[in-house]
Amino acid sequence: MSSIHIVRGSVVDMATDAIVNAANNSLLGGGGVDGAIHAAAGPHLLEECYDLGGCETGDAKITKGYNLKAKHVIHTVGPVYSETERDAKLLSSCYRRCMELAYEHKLHSISFCCISTGVYGYPLQEASEIAVKTVKDWLAAHSDADIDVYFCCFNDREFAVYNSLQK
Numbered sequence: 568m569s570s571i572h573i574v575r576g577s578v579v580d581m582a583t584d585a586i587v588n589a590a591n592n593s594l595l596g597g598g599g600v601d602g603a604i605h606a607a608a609g610p611h612l613l614e615e616c617y618d619l620g621g622c623e624t625g626d627a628k629i630t631k632g633y634n635l636k637a638k639h640v641i642h643t644v645g646p647v648y649s650e651t652e653r654d655a656k657l658l659s660s661c662y663r664r665c666m667e668l669a670y671e672h673k674l675h676s677i678s679f680c681c682i683s684t685g686v687y688g689y690p691l692q693e694a695s696e697i698a699v700k701t702v703k704d705w706l707a708a709h710s711d712a713d714i715d716v717y718f719c720c721f722n723d724r725e726f727a728v729y730n731s732l733q734k
């Protein structure tokens with residue numbers, strides 16, 4: 568039986584089977600949550616990322632978690648907000664691909680940060696609606712899945728927006 572939770576805190580600290588990194592196409596680190604995850608995981612994460620050969624926008628790739636509390640990191644690349652129809656498709660694809668990877672690897676818990684809503688400029692309200700709808704739809708289509716999903720809100724604004732969606 569799967570479940571969805573909204574929590575206030577950093578995805579970096581989550582002791583779930585996987586945490587989701589909002590990465591860039593190189594998968595070789597960056598700022599924001601990407602920098603924080605690599606700093607906490609240690610240098611072996613970057614070594615594994617070198618062998619992945621990057622990642623397309625809307626896709627995701629999985630690595631080990633190294634020094635993190637999480638066993639795995641699922642690296643996904645959200646769209647840079649462009650005010651075109653592609654944005655929503657690509658962002659939705661990120662969430663779907665992360666859920667697929669979690670399922671394929673038989674993981675039972677996954678923590679998402681708010682992909683694309685920082686440096687990549689995706690408006691938080693729109694992005695949060697896509698995040699929650701995509702995950703709900705995916706879980707509805709996979710009733711055999713047993714995955715607890717955590718949406719990690721790094722600041723008060725994210726937490727308020729995600730909580731307002733539940734009503």
Ligand code: AR6
Pocket residue numbers: 577578579589590591596597598599600601602603645680681682683684685686687688689720721722725
């Ligand atoms: N710890 C935890 N969460 C954070 C942190 C942190 N230190 N910093 C930001 N967040 P962002 P994006 C949350 O900007 O918009 C990187 O350089 C933030 O509140 O990290 O997808 C990559 O390499 C938000 O919920 O990612 C890419 O180049 C979420 O993390 C680019 O930024 C995503 O914000 C990706 O931009």
